[in-house]
Amino acid sequence: MSSPTKVAASSVADRAAVQSLIRIRETAAHLGVLLRPVFLEHAAAKSTFDELMDSVSRSLTLAAFEETASVAVTGEGQLREISGGKSKISSVGERRRVCRRRSRPYSWTKVISQSLDDGHTWRKYGQKVIQSAKYPRSYFRCTHKQDQGCMAIRQVQKSQDDPSTYIVTYFGEHTCKSPSMAPQVIISALDSSRLISFGVDSEKITRQAPPPSLEQECDEEVLSNLTTVSLSAAATSNPAVAAPVAPLAGHDHGDVTSGFQAHTSSVDMEFMEGLLEFENLLDVDTDCFFL
DNA sequence: TCCATTTGACCGCT
DNA sequence: AGCGGTCAAATGGA
Incomplete structure (x- = not known):
């Protein structure tokens, strides 16, 4: 186990890397939309573009996993309380479940x-x-x-x-x-x-x-x-x-x-x-x- | 009667 | 505080 500080630092770096990749992919995706008519006529352009997107996606996935993993290692104490926070019990009674996770990363x-x-x-x-x-x-x-x-x-x-x-x-x-x-x-x-x-x-x-x-x-x-x-x-x-x-x-x-x-x-x-x-x-x- | 859809309200997250 | 996701009562069709 590495020290929390070190891991946290690398986590920040990972995050920055992932964000850069996201921007790259965003831009590429925009480009893809703009070039759609071209892709229809030029299969080669499409496959090249696909390759590009694939590479970016893979990099992004791997980077994100690294980042995720480091959080998993260090984040034990930072676990968000699932049912914590405001658990308003409305007049409707206990009709609502308190526990509703929103995070769906994938x-x-x-x-x-x-x-x-x-x-x-x-x-x-x-x-x-x-x-x-x-x-x-x-x-x-x-x-x-x-x-x-x-x-x-x-x-x-x-x-x-x-x-x-x-x-x-x-x-x-x-x-x-x-x-x-x-x-x-x-x-x-x-x-x-x-x-x-x-x-x-x-x-x-x-x-x-x-x-x-x-x-x-x-x-x-x-x-x-x-x-x-x-x-x-x-x-x-x-x-x-x-x-x-x-x-x-x-x-x-x-x-x-x-x-x-x-x-x-x-x-x-x-x-x-x-x-x-x-x-x-x-x-x-x-x-x-x-x- | 059962089941899917609609829809207003609740609630988590940012 | 506002937006978006989910719940669950009401509704309608088979």
């Missing part, structure tokens, strides 16, 4: 043009008008949260630029055993490889996500945060991601796939919307580790 975003059917069944649990956003944001959780403790969550919002497309942000991974598993981005923070992998790896899914108790929402969220998801340009070259799933009638188990139904066609992985989430990695505290 996410990835898709911009999809027609279908929101990703092969999973989602249940809408909220909708919110977002400041400075034209369209409201809808909140979905996996239908199997109750029966299988699946903590996958997604947010859907119409694109302001192109209302015919939706910006879908996923949080956590599916641990449910849905027969219509869509490709998932899976990695365990405890996985020594620390690599980003796209595609289905059912072994990892089942192994890393012990079915949590349904009454332990807070702990469940900690578990879900263990899933490291990084949006990588490599995803665009992965057919499994580019062509998610066949519609397969959408409804398995008799559940209704929530949201705006249509048929899947093109799925573009976009980085823009995922960038800010990545910054959350900086704020990831020891909640993400079993300590």
Whole structure:
């Protein structure tokens, strides 16, 4: 164990490095958006750009992990109190749970043009008008949260630029055993490889996500945060991601796939919307580790 | 009657 | 204090 001071210093350096990488990626992502028409015509330009984004993403992921790890080592005493702070008990009584974790450091975003059917069944649990956003944001959780403790969550919002497309942000991974598993981005923070992998790896899914108790929402969220998801340009070259799933009638188990139904066609992985989430990695505290 | 969606209110985080 | 995420009662459809 290194001294807390030393680790703290390196943590500051790591953080600065990560922030620089985030800026780089932000800029590159902007560029990517601007060059979209060019990419349509020049596949080579697209693949080069993808490579660039991939490199940045990987660097960012690794740097963020380093930073996260150092926090994990030193941050024991700085654990944020989950249920602490203001625990207002409203007149409604104890209807509300005090413990609601917000931190979801790992996410990835898709911009999809027609279908929101990703092969999973989602249940809408909220909708919110977002400041400075034209369209409201809808909140979905996996239908199997109750029966299988699946903590996958997604947010859907119409694109302001192109209302015919939706910006879908996923949080956590599916641990449910849905027969219509869509490709998932899976990695365990405890996985020594620390690599980003796209595609289905059912072994990892089942192994890393012990079915949590349904009454332990807070702990469940900690578990879900263990899933490291990084949006990588490599995803665009992965057919499994580019062509998610066949519609397969959408409804398995008799559940209704929530949201705006249509048929899947093109799925573009976009980085823009995922960038800010990545910054959350900086704020990831020891909640993400079993300590 | 059951289940998904809607929506206002609550609450965490910055 | 304000914004965004979540809860849960109300509502509606099958």
